[in-house]
Amino acid sequence: MSLFHTLGHYFLFIAQVFSKPQQWKRFWRQFIFEVNSLGINSLPIVGIISMFVGAALTIQTAFNIDSPFIPLYAVGLATRDSIILEFSPTIISLILAGKVGSSIASELGTMRVTEQIDALEIMGVNSSSFLVLPKIIAALFINPFLVIISMAIGMAGGWFFGLLAGVITTTEFVYGVKYAFQPFYITYALLKTVVFAFLITSISAYFGYYTAGGALEVGASSTKAVVYSSIFLLLTNFLLTQMLLS
Amino acid sequence: MIEIQHINKSFEDRQILNDVSVVFEEGKTNLVIGGSGSGKTVMMKCMVSLYTVDSGKILYDGRDFTLSTEDEKRDIRKDFGMVFQGGALFDSQTVAENVAFPLEMFANMTLAERNERVDFCLNRVNLTAAHDLYPSQISGGMKKRVAIARAIALNPRYLFCDEPNSGLDPYTSIVIDNLIQEITEEFNITTIINTHDMNSVLEIGQKIIYLNKGQKWWEGDKHSILETDNEEVNNFVYASELFKRIRKASR
Numbered sequence A: 001m002s003l004f005h006t007l008g009h010y011f012l013f014i015a016q017v018f019s020k021p022q023q024w025k026r027f028w029r030q031f032i033f034e035v036n037s038l039g040i041n042s043l044p045i046v047g048i049i050s051m052f053v054g055a056a057l058t059i060q061t062a063f064n065i066d067s068p069f070i071p072l073y074a075v076g077l078a079t080r081d082s083i084i085l086e087f088s089p090t091i092i093s094l095i096l097a098g099k100v101g102s103s104i105a106s107e108l109g110t111m112r113v114t115e116q117i118d119a120l121e122i123m124g125v126n127s128s129s130f131l132v133l134p135k136i137i138a139a140l141f142i143n144p145f146l147v148i149i150s151m152a153i154g155m156a157g158g159w160f161f162g163l164l165a166g167v168i169t170t171t172e173f174v175y176g177v178k179y180a181f182q183p184f185y186i187t188y189a190l191l192k193t194v195v196f197a198f199l200i201t202s203i204s205a206y207f208g209y210y211t212a213g214g215a216l217e218v219g220a221s222s223t224k225a226v227v228y229s230s231i232f233l234l235l236t237n238f239l240l241t242q243m244l245l246s
Numbered sequence B: 001m002i003e004i005q006h007i008n009k010s011f012e013d014r015q016i017l018n019d020v021s022v023v024f025e026e027g028k029t030n031l032v033i034g035g036s037g038s039g040k041t042v043m044m045k046c047m048v049s050l051y052t053v054d055s056g057k058i059l060y061d062g063r064d065f066t067l068s069t070e071d072e073k074r075d076i077r078k079d080f081g082m083v084f085q086g087g088a089l090f091d092s093q094t095v096a097e098n099v100a101f102p103l104e105m106f107a108n109m110t111l112a113e114r115n116e117r118v119d120f121c122l123n124r125v126n127l128t129a130a131h132d133l134y135p136s137q138i139s140g141g142m143k144k145r146v147a148i149a150r151a152i153a154l155n156p157r158y159l160f161c162d163e164p165n166s167g168l169d170p171y172t173s174i175v176i177d178n179l180i181q182e183i184t185e186e187f188n189i190t191t192i193i194n195t196h197d198m199n200s201v202l203e204i205g206q207k208i209i210y211l212n213k214g215q216k217w218w219e220g221d222k223h224s225i226l227e228t229d230n231e232e233v234n235n236f237v238y239a240s241e242l243f244k245r246i247r248k249a250s251r
């Protein structure tokens, strides 16, 4: 299938997904469930990765600054900006693309090949909206929180391990973190996060929903979901960075 | 009543259904029989529009399903009940939740009414004990029965069963067959059953269509099928040693 054909098919799918839920009660119940399964369940991995990347960023920046002309608080500043602008929104979203994307695609793929999606359709349920909309909305809602938490843990990790390694002092690090802080950076990061959340969930759902075949194809869909959502995420990241920061 | 008129369906270049026309009658168990690969499942999926036909008409009590929009289709489908070959139970939900699902989506019921209906349907298929089990915890035959309970939960006008008793022991098969026939007559449902089981044919074959290579080869009922001189049908009916002996004995 050509790229344009697939893209058109994807947009048609999205149009179907965004139709009014047939049963709001059921929708909200599913929404809460997905917030938990896609969001809260990702907290441990987000926390661990953020802590160690924050640590590595701090220690590396500190080692690279050995010029007497650059003040030591620059370490805090550089760590802060790397984490807020790129690491938390982009890298954490990439990790979620792997974790959440594969789980969405394999769940929907399995439902497709075991005819559960057909069963929904036969009952008169709009299966794409019923299954996918709660996932997308849940990710749009919860991912910004994950990213904010990642920022906090990342900086805390940088401070703690930097201190432990003896490459910074608390006063300088904190001064750097606060220095010339631009609140717009946070807005920018969250904006990116929301766009990425949409890409990850919708692309993965698309590949899962249109799985054809058996267990083997479910695995293939899951792989495609992760690969394509990562590629489009990075591509969009590049475009958004161009548009919003320059 | 469901009428299909001159339906054709091919996948890529392979013609699977070839100009099939049938009238499925109300309040009767309409059996579609034929060997494996003869097109039974494809025909059923065309009728419920999981596959789109290449040409032909499908009329539900006069309502043309092939011309309907997605929304109209959803409306007509609320009158459907379908039992898939593999059960197609929602594996994240318990047996009771599976049966409650269509009620929750489409029926205006209080929780108590819904629970009562679920218990009624589960009782009907003799599965009250499995109420809180998950599909992965029950046997193939039980899955089929849950699928039937789910299909009848909303009192369908049209019931589709794809091989409802394949993989079941002979006793359970007959129980299921009789159950389907009972509810068909009781609620005046138009029921269509795909099967290749001769026991079902003789048990509940009120109307029988024989499909062969995607064509309607023969049409009749459980009495005429034993007397037909259609060779293909005879080969199908008298494939097993048991039926050969019965034929010999009766002559």
Ligand SMILES: Nc1ncnc2c1ncn2[C@@H]1O[C@H](COP(=O)(O)OP(=O)(O)O)[C@@H](O)[C@H]1O
Binding pocket: B011, B016, B034, B035, B036, B037, B038, B039, B040, B041, B042, B043
């Ligand atoms: N989705 C599909 N794509 C291509 N060919 C199919 C598809 N579904 C069924 N077929 C083919 O159609 C024929 C009839 O299949 P089916 O209706 O499943 O037979 P059965 O009578 O055993 O239910 C088979 O040859 C099968 O290979």
Ligand SMILES: [Mg+2]
Binding pocket: B040, B041, B042, B085, B162, B163, B194
């Ligand atoms: Mg079949």
